[in-house]
């Protein structure tokens with residue numbers, strides 16, 4: 001069958017089915033946040049396994065793994081000086097429990113420069129930084145965990161995250177390093193309460209805070225869900241599509257990640273129903289506990305390291321159903337850009353391509369193994385930040401069926417083509433470890449790479 005005919009069959013099925021939204025409704029309204037350690041997490045994993053089996057995939061399995069999980073306790077933040085007032089707050093996942101009194105330091109939008117220029121003033125203080133993703137003077141996304149890490153490296157007592165969006169309450173997000181818990185406490189407040197603290201500090205020159213939290217880091221089990229559409233047997237090459245399924249515990253995580261997880265399921269359904277036997281195996285993965293350190297995907301890439309040379313491409317679909325301007329972002333693989341651009345001409349879906357690298361989702365463990373990677377992301381890249389993502393307001397009502405269909409349609413057509421290209425025409429060859437290091441030393445990425453090295457050294461020094 002020609003691509004054109006398969007595309008038509010996929011489009012007809014995709015745009016006349018409510019399956020993706022039905023699945024999203026169950027994932028969010030029945031299983032809740034699916035955060036690591038909640039009952040809904042395992043229910044979601046079992047549900048997705050059963051769905052993949054019902055779509056006709058083979059070798060469908062749960063791959064369990066052990067990790068350091070986190071249980072939210074109570075969190076109390078009080079202003080002690082110059083006034084007395086309690087401020088609502090939440091802990092950031094992987095925060096250790098806390099009980100301390102310390103002065104507030106205001107690091108504003110948390111640009112790396114302020115941590116370099118004013119390091120000494122942060123020692124022993126609670127360092128406040130807001131959730132701006134592109135702080136003043138920065139051309140790249142500066143992640144919350146980087147602001148947390150730079151506070152820690154400067155000797156801060158704790159990190160105080162402030163939402164930079166009004167009216168969404170406090171934003172959450174994991175802290176720590178490579179799945180290891182945070183070392184200093186991390187707590188989070190709303191835009192309004194953060195602004196209040198900033199005004200108070202500005203007017204009085206000194207604000208003293210008392211923080212008591214009772215969170216717990218402890219060993220847990222999670223599950224990656226994996227299933228295959230087996231190839232025609234002539235090639236041992238694998239094309240993989242994946243999204244994490246765990247959301248944050250304060251939210252349904254409907255956009256991030258569930259709109260991506262159900263788009264992966266829907267892509268599996270469409271390809272299994274209409275693509276026939278493809279030269280490559282197409283493997284689908286739903287990752288556990290991404291939100292507290294990409295843990296499921298790191299463990300998978302390590303456990304299956306010997307197979308990684310067979311992985312032709314990993315396509316990440318984190319939150320894909322809610323991505324605006326859906327396109328294909330390649331993680332610096334110019335060798336295949338023209339191929340993918342040709343597909344954009346060929347299929348009736350107007351998408352654009354981009355080349356960029358970031359470390360904040362499940363493609364990254366594969367990228368570090370040298371596997372060609374990319375993702376269904378906004379092209380051009382959105383610099384707008386998370387909005388109500390990572391807050392209590394990332395709920396089902398924000399997602400539309402049409403957006404889920406678009407994600408699954410685009411991913412199906414791209415996966416169909418990646419899995420069908422003759423080996424000689426697939427120009428993206430795996431990077432060697434030295435080439436991976438070289439990539440991460442490119443001018444755009446050096447600042448992050450250097451920061452990661454410092455954090456590594458800090459954890460090593462502490463024997464962690």
Ligand SMILES: [Zn+2]
Nearest residue numbers: 256257318319
């Ligand atoms: Zn996500």
